[in-house]
Amino acid sequence: MPLQFTPMNREEKVLRYREKKKARKFEKKIRYASRKAYAETRPRVKGRFARKTDMEIEDDQLFSKEDYDYGIVPSL
Numbered sequence: 001m002p003l004q005f006t007p008m009n010r011e012e013k014v015l016r017y018r019e020k021k022k023a024r025k026f027e028k029k030i031r032y033a034s035r036k037a038y039a040e041t042r043p044r045v046k047g048r049f050a051r052k053t054d055m056e057i058e059d060d061q062l063f064s065k066e067d068y069d070y071g072i073v074p075s076l
Contacts, residue, residue: 005013030036043050 039049043052
């Protein structure tokens with residue numbers, strides 16, 4: 001059953017709705033900087049987060065850039 005408002009009460013509600021509608025913000029707001037930083041460092045596949053397999057972790061440890069002056073391409 002819908003609520004019944006008096007004409008004065010309804011007008012107050014409509015004015016409040018219009019004022020709130022004007023104040024809406026659709027910009028992207030980052031609430032947690034730490035979550036953003038973590039998300040930026042996680043591996044992605046086609047834009048989605050991906051898990052590292054055990055083989056990838058071993059490859060990363062074996063062929064890290066810190067050990068060499070130049071990037072080395074591992075051969076299989």
